Amino acid sequence: MGDIKAMDKLMDKFRSRKDELYKQKEEGKKVFGLFCSFVPIELVLAADSIPVGLCGGKDSTIPAAEEDLPRNICPLIKSSYGFKKTKACPYFEAADIVVGETTCDAKKKMFELLEKFVPMHVMQIPHFKDEKSFKLWLSEVEEFKELVEKSTGNKITDDKLKESIDKVNKMRKLFYKIYELRAKDPSPIKGADALKLFQFAYLLDVNDTIAILEELVEELKERVANNKGHKGKRILISGCPMVAGNSKVVDLIEECGGIVVGEESCTGTRQFENLVEGYTVEDLARRYFNITCALAFKNDNRIKRIKELVKELNVEGVVYYSLQYCHTFNVEGVRVEEELKKEGIPIIRIETDYSESDKEQLKTRLEAFIEMI
Amino acid sequence: MGDIKAMDKLMDKFRSRKDELYKQKEEGKKVFGLFCSFVPIELVLAADSIPVGLCGGKDSTIPAAEEDLPRNICPLIKSSYGFKKTKACPYFEAADIVVGETTCDAKKKMFELLEKFVPMHVMQIPHFKDEKSFKLWLSEVEEFKELVEKSTGNKITDDKLKESIDKVNKMRKLFYKIYELRAKDPSPIKGADALKLFQFAYLLDVNDTIAILEELVEELKERVANNKGHKGKRILISGCPMVAGNSKVVDLIEECGGIVVGEESCTGTRQFENLVEGYTVEDLARRYFNITCALAFKNDNRIKRIKELVKELNVEGVVYYSLQYCHTFNVEGVRVEEELKKEGIPIIRIETDYSESDKEQLKTRLEAFIEMI
Structure with a gap:
């Protein structure tokens, strides 16, 4: 027990989350695996579905990833790929669809390889902050909304x-x-x-x-x-x-x-x-x-x-x-x-x-x- | 003398190119420094201006670049930055404006630093090949056309x-x-x-x-x-x-x-x-x-x-x-x-x-x- 009670509750919830997630899946909810804070989780939630972050933070799955990927890309990317490849992450295994994005070169190209293991949808994030880039981004978000609706069968009403x-x-x-x-x-x-x-x-x-x-x-x-x-x-x-x-x-x-x-x-x-x-x-x-x-x-x-x-x-x-x-x-x-x-x-x-x-x-x-x- | 005469001519032209370029500059032509084959040189030529490729291919300027940039980015990027920093490339020094692009993470971010040394214009290249990405790219090309016209004072007629x-x-x-x-x-x-x-x-x-x-x-x-x-x-x-x-x-x-x-x-x-x-x-x-x-x-x-x-x-x-x-x-x-x-x-x-x-x-x-x- 730490000195902050809410932190103990957080740990408890985390420990039971995996089982709860699989229960929700059994009840018919779709799980969206995400890799980036750019993906609007509101759309996933509005379709009665579950967003989970899948980024890998552990060294242990990197050797398996390095069998496929170059060594000199970032550990987060290698770790994430390795988790899927070795089926070592229950959250990753729970994901019905994985949503990638074009945040960086190595992630963008890793997603091409990840598709072998799991259905993917990749969103294009523009590099510029001008209005024509916003238009592109808006249409990416609209497409993602359609994808969520289609893959869950749930309409995202206003x-x-x-x-x-x-x-x-x-x-x-x-x-x-x-x-x-x-x-x-x-x-x-x-x-x-x-x-x-x-x-x-x-x-x-x-x-x-x-x-x-x-x-x-x-x-x-x-x-x-x-x-x-x-x-x-x-x-x-x-x-x-x-x-x-x-x-x-x-x-x-x-x-x-x-x-x-x-x-x-x-x-x-x-x-x-x-x-x-x-x-x-x-x-x-x-x-x-x-x-x-x-x-x-x-x-x-x-x-x-x-x-x-x-x-x-x-x-x-x-x-x-x-x-x-x-x-x-x-x-x-x-x-x-x-x-x-x-x-x-x-x-x-x-x-x-x-x-x-x-x-x-x-x-x-x-x-x-x-x-x- | 090699066994192909046209190759000797190529070498001769290359040797005299630097002086010729500076002469053209004196005559009032603008020089556009480029880093990527995505930049439409036709627009530069149509405005009676000169496109030159500036990518660095030598190790010698990398130590100077590594004083500013991280070591573990690609040698082409470091070499190019180093050429400008040390004023070691006559083509780079001739450039009135440098046109960058968002081909890769490291180049995109290097261009932010290069702007200290030379006026820059950066074009956004989309990651996807769909029509909405083409629209974005088309407007980038249109903007580049305007920039060329404005900075040369020459209208690009049909x-x-x-x-x-x-x-x-x-x-x-x-x-x-x-x-x-x-x-x-x-x-x-x-x-x-x-x-x-x-x-x-x-x-x-x-x-x-x-x-x-x-x-x-x-x-x-x-x-x-x-x-x-x-x-x-x-x-x-x-x-x-x-x-x-x-x-x-x-x-x-x-x-x-x-x-x-x-x-x-x-x-x-x-x-x-x-x-x-x-x-x-x-x-x-x-x-x-x-x-x-x-x-x-x-x-x-x-x-x-x-x-x-x-x-x-x-x-x-x-x-x-x-x-x-x-x-x-x-x-x-x-x-x-x-x-x-x-x-x-x-x-x-x-x-x-x-x-x-x-x-x-x-x-x-x-x-x-x-x-x-």
């Missing part, structure tokens, strides 16, 4: 869509509240626990996630009122997602006297920020279009947002996190570092994979950084 | 466009003829020489290229008639471009008893295949949209084309060539290998950079492959 938009917005608002509370010093929750929230939110039933987040908000409020929490150098993580199975860098930071108070990533802010502002498919598409993934050419909104988060969360240093061979986040890190340094914000850039082999070296670098700030 | 489309088509048809002649055994031209043609065609005045190709076609016809040429295991290279400065793998193949008879690459077929079928901007955009770069999701036309080339050119083995960390070509290589093996076509996949360090190892592998086929 009412159903409104209901699911409200529900997912509610979850987002709760994450916002948790971020507000993490802005306090001491921070009422450890970064390692917050990361679990984001990771499991991709796997749990959204109603359960909401119930847990509601309890957590109340508990964290109480902790803040009682001045209970974690002190340490306040760190913002920024960059690639850290999906279930991967918490290496957060763990290292918190071992070295840091406390992670925010995650500018797809297991963090990109997962919940910006509400859907309306109830049409276009409103929905717009919210997702605005996600500040490094895939975008001239992703200035992301850099702006990192600076805001540094202020909002009283951050003392930024750990810029790239998965190995993730060109978009890796190269964008050059600009992020330049821009933060201009404002005197300490930043360290690290690039790592899922192995244990660089742990000591990373720890030495992170210790030095945390001591220095 | 007549001017027709003239430049005819001219570039003429060059393409000559390359087709050269490929027909290379299909003969013995092949009338070495792969190392053919590669120079493709490399220099990105740098020379298109009229000069056409004149040289016309002479070359006549010369090669004569050589074929006289049964003059090169015998050896007939190799098709398939994959990434080999831009000026980089001929490592072709040289190795031809040292090991192979003769390169075709290049399925942007320094090869992708540079000249498919004519523009009409005189509108839409016709022009269509030709470029059909380029079979590995950036495309489900790039089946490329695989089909490789198989055709194997037949057309009487190829005995395919050397699949990826630049290091080029995720698109690297991962697509898995499918290409699968598909060729199904048809009993020998293939070896190699991944390399611009350094000399893997030369011996590559040679050993290529020797074994060539002996085996």
